[in-house]
Every structure is written in structure tokens, then in C-alpha cells.
Amino acid sequence: MTSSEAAPATPTKGLVLVVEDDAAIRDLLRRNLRAAGYGVQGCGDGTEALDAVARLAPVAVILDIGLPGMDGIEVCRRLRSSGDWTPVLFVTARDDEVDRIVGLELGADDYVTKPFSPRELVARLGGVLRRTRGTAAPAPAQLSVGRVVIDPGERRAYADGRPVNLTTTEFDLLAHLMRNQRRVFSREQLLSEVWGYSGDVETRTVDVHIAQIRGKLGQASPIRTVRGVGYSADPAERTE
Ligand code: CA
Numbered sequence: 001m002t003s004s005e006a007a008p009a010t011p012t013k014g015l016v017l018v019v020e021d022d023a024a025i026r027d028l029l030r031r032n033l034r035a036a037g038y039g040v041q042g043c044g045d046g047t048e049a050l051d052a053v054a055r056l057a058p059v060a061v062i063l064d065i066g067l068p069g070m071d072g073i074e075v076c077r078r079l080r081s082s083g084d085w086t087p088v089l090f091v092t093a094r095d096d097e098v099d100r101i102v103g104l105e106l107g108a109d110d111y112v113t114k115p116f117s118p119r120e121l122v123a124r125l126g127g128v129l130r131r132t133r134g135t136a137a138p139a140p141a142q143l144s145v146g147r148v149v150i151d152p153g154e155r156r157a158y159a160d161g162r163p164v165n166l167t168t169t170e171f172d173l174l175a176h177l178m179r180n181q182r183r184v185f186s187r188e189q190l191l192s193e194v195w196g197y198s199g200d201v202e203t204r205t206v207d208v209h210i211a212q213i214r215g216k217l218g219q220a221s222p223i224r225t226v227r228g229v230g231y232s233a234d235p236a237e238r239t240e
Pocket of ligand 1: 020021022064065066067
């Protein structure tokens with residue numbers, strides 16, 4: 001047993017707060033994040049988490065949703081309503097939690113679903129920090145992937161600077177892909193995460209909407225078809 005815990009070495013990538021009541025998972029994350037060059041503080045409940053964010057000003061919070069007492073969603077809601085936009089990477093155990101995160105538009109920057117590999121989580125955290133770097137102020141105003149820019153607050157989309165009229169669902173679908181750029185979603189995932197459907201729903205619905213979005217964005221469309229898997233938004237995508 002070492003007590004590496006006690007000596008906060010100078011972290012090169014900043015301090016990450018891990019909020020997780022399961023001590024084994026917290027330790028696993030701690031080890032992996034340290035190995036990846038982050039400083040780490042951990043806590044096991046929501047009230048402590050709010051204190052710790054205020055006190056430590058971490059570069060990001062890894063926030064388990066299933067916490068005793070105040071759950072992770074409530075922690076995030078309180079942070080945002082106090083004007084704190086520290087990037088949050090949610091850890092969820094269930095699909096319905098994913099729906100709640102997406103639906104509430106809490107300014108959650110990403111999420112991983114249990115069981116996850118620590119390596120995946122560290123990679124996601126790196127992505128969150130790259131995307132949110134320099135956006136200390138409220139509301140990630142605009143989001144761009146390649147030649148397409150969206151403004152989630154005003155629900156507007158632009159392709160090469162030209163305003164594009166999207167339906168509500170088209171906008172939500174495009175925004176979901178763009179918020180998670182380069183991540184490949186299956187049709188089933190998109191139906192569940194954008195439409196909120198589960199079970200036997202016609203996955204062709206997704207293809208139809210993707211086709212409509214592409215039609216409207218034209219050559220600027222960042223949506224990539226990943227054959228046999230689904231779709232992603234990719235800044236490198238040039239055509240179709
Ligand atoms: Ca938990």
C-alpha cells in the first residue's frame with residue numbers, strides 16, 4: 001500500500017475530480033488518470049462534489065450518475081445554475097440515464113456507459129478537454145465540424161456560412177452527431193438517444209433523416225456513413 005494520494009505532484013494536464021461512490025471504480029480511474037498525466041481528487045457523494053469543484057477548480061469532473069443522496073444529474077444541474085461550466089463527463093449505468101442527460105441539455109460534455117474501459121474514459125476525457133478548451137464562459141455558444149456550424153442555443157445551422165433550415169428532429173440529430181464528433185453511432189443508438197425510442201423501431205427512420213440533412217447541407221455535410229455500423233460527424237469528411 002502506497003499513499004500516492006497524499007502527495008499531489010504537479011499535474012501536467014490539470015486536476016480532474018472523480019465523483020463515484022464505488023471505491024473500487026474510483027481507484028481504478030484514479031490510477032489510470034494519473035498514468036495519463038492528470039492530477040486526481042476523488043469523492044463519493046454529490047454534496048462533497050459541489051464543495052470540491054468550488055474549492056479545487058478542476059479542469060473537468062468525471063461524474064457518476066448513480067450516487068447516494070443527490071445524484072450526478074442534480075450535481076450537474078446545480079453547477080450549471082450557479083454559473084459553473086466546468087466540463088462534465090458523465091458515467092452512466094443505464095440507457096434511460098443517457099436519455100435524461102441528453103434531454104436536459106445540462107451542458108454535459110460527454111458520457112460513458114458502464115461497463116467502460118478506463119482507457120476509453122481517458123480518451124473521452126481528452127476529447128472533452130480539447131473541445132471545451134477556452135470556453136470558460138456560459139453555454140458552448142457554437143459548435144462546428146468541418147464546414148458546418150450550429151448554434152444550439154438559437155437552434156440555427158450554417159453550411160459554409162449559409163443558413164440552413166432544419167426541422168427539429170434534423171437539428172437534434174445533427175447536433176447529437178456534432179457534439180460527439182468522430183464517434184460512430186449505430187442507428188439503434190441514434191433512435192434511442194435522439195428520438196428517445198427503444199425496442200423495435202424502424203431504423204430506416206434514421207437513414208431518411210440523415211438523407212434529408214445531407215440534402216440540405218450539400219457538399220458541406222460532415223456526416224459520414226460507416227458501412228455496417230452507422231453514422232458519425234467527421235470534420236475530415238468532404239463529400240456525401
Ligand atoms: Ca455509483
